[in-house]
Amino acid sequence: MYNQPVVNSNPSGEAVYQMDPAMVEKLHHMKQHIHGICKKHMHRPVRVQTTHGTTFEGYIIHIDDVHLYLNPLPGHVRGFFNPLAAAQQQYAYNNVILPLVLFNLLTIALL
Template sequence: MAYELQRDNQVVYQANPNMVQHLKGVKDQIHHICSIHLNRSVKVVTIDGYTYEGIIASADDRFLYLSVAGQDGQRFLGAPGSYYYNNVILPLVLYELLVITLLM
């Protein structure tokens, strides 16, 4: 039965190798920029148009970790009984970032 399922597998999407190489370059470039600006205040705009302000806490090969200040009464995680936080580390996917602006 497992063999039949494997035989019927059909690729419905495969990334263009040139696009993959380009995205890897973008990730590397953004990772480098974030790593040399650790602990700096920034404004970040994503591909989807979301804007965040915070401090670059860390960056790895996939994410920018942005420390953002919670607002009074703002609940993170949204679940009943969840806690209110003053600061939250927000992971942002590197290749979804459009603009990173240093704030003074």
């Protein structure tokens, strides 16, 4: 069943992987740096590119320890067409928020 507990296949408790402490410190410093930049540019239009090459444009509306929350610019949201709402497009509200993981951000540029 899907909701059954996972049986520990490593009963000795030996670590399979452990990050180098210097890398942990570097990642922590990088996260603090990105967090400071994002806080400084809250509610401003930005272009964000991820390490995977995806680009988003929008407003930084929130940031926490793990995510940057971006409200995309009008026309920059990809989604499915809703035929029921098509007649009322002038009343549509852009309420999409994209959570982007801080460690996947490559660039943040002001628009």
